[in-house]
Amino acid sequence: MNDTVHLHPLAQVFVIPSSVSVIEGGACLEHLNRILSVETLELPPLARKDGLICNANGRILDSATICNLGSQVIILGNNGTGDETRQTIASGIPWDEELVVKDADTAISHIILAGKAPSRCLAGLGIDTGELMVEKWLEFGNSLISVNWRCANAIQILVPTSHCESLVSALVENGAVTADMNQWSRVRILSGLLDEHELNPLNLPLELGLENLVALNKGCYPGQEIHARMESRGALARSLVRLRSNDLLPEGKKKVEHIGTVTITDSCSYGGENIALAMIPNAAAEIEEFTFDDGSVASVESI
């Protein structure tokens, strides 16, 4: 879990653009198990599992946060990747399995409640916050609530879109404040919450520190050979870090002498400085500060 001291003193409510897919049928967990980077075979009802969908080169196509509803499974993915993910799932359905894949992008909304005390807002709604955990979705009315695996102070909520506005209002009535995507960018950079800026085909899971989203003992899945080779050799080319600078940190590639190319995935302003997530050559990950070829200086923090 990541440090949360920097988070807003009140819980902030973010409606996060995400792709949502549903797979229906008796063998939906078996089918997903063939595709995802994590084991999904033995998930109990309302279990949560965070994994990835990768290509044969081991690169990330989408994130896949699973909610098992029995004969239906909700797959929460990155913003903008839903169509491709649904085609990936639908095109490999075995001929003798009756599975249906549906687009739920507009049916289900994804809310994140993040801050120093998000549980207080939920308790005000009558939710037993002691029941909230990473491995499970808690049913509350027509919503599903769980804790983000990477940040305990980020609560994820799936809600029918038709009820999203009323739920946000209820959270605000119980002490939360609504926040925009600029503020979300700040929260996710400071908390190391990754999205499509990092979880995309430019990156490999182990470079992003996502070892726990890759199950090397589950058998084959697309990308497994690459992940296993990287893990066994233990030599990653790049790693994800947080940068801080008084200078602007625009997204994209920048050169650093003696270090190489630094790829900034997302950035924003915070507290009078600029912060960013960036992929840097692994050999430079222990360096505390470096100067880009354009003269701007950035300090490096591990995530």
Next chain:
Amino acid sequence: MGIMDGDGFSLPVVAQVEVVDVDISFTDSAKAAMRAEFQGDEVSRVLIISAQSGGCSGYLYDMRIVEDPKDEIFQRLDVEGMDVLVHNKDSALLNGITIDFKDSLMGGGFQIENPNADRACGCGQSFG
């Protein structure tokens, strides 16, 4: 009302697949091994060759001898009196493959050479 009871869900997503007239080659050793697997019942049983998600490279081969599903969605090949079926959805993935059989304790069994595959897994069961 639960989370799945609201509005806005799409109709089932249809996989975008190309359907081609499938052609598969079998080596003599593959035919002999298939014949043995049919156990003398080439009338009511068929061999279904298919592709499904999975494996290191994206798709896994599957071969099963089953009761004839008698479904027009399968293409039917006659291999010396044995019926081999390929589902239309898998036809583009499997068209042109050659099936061999290696009688070996290590790495033996049916082997598939697939000209459509950009890559194949080391174990030979997966392609993409």
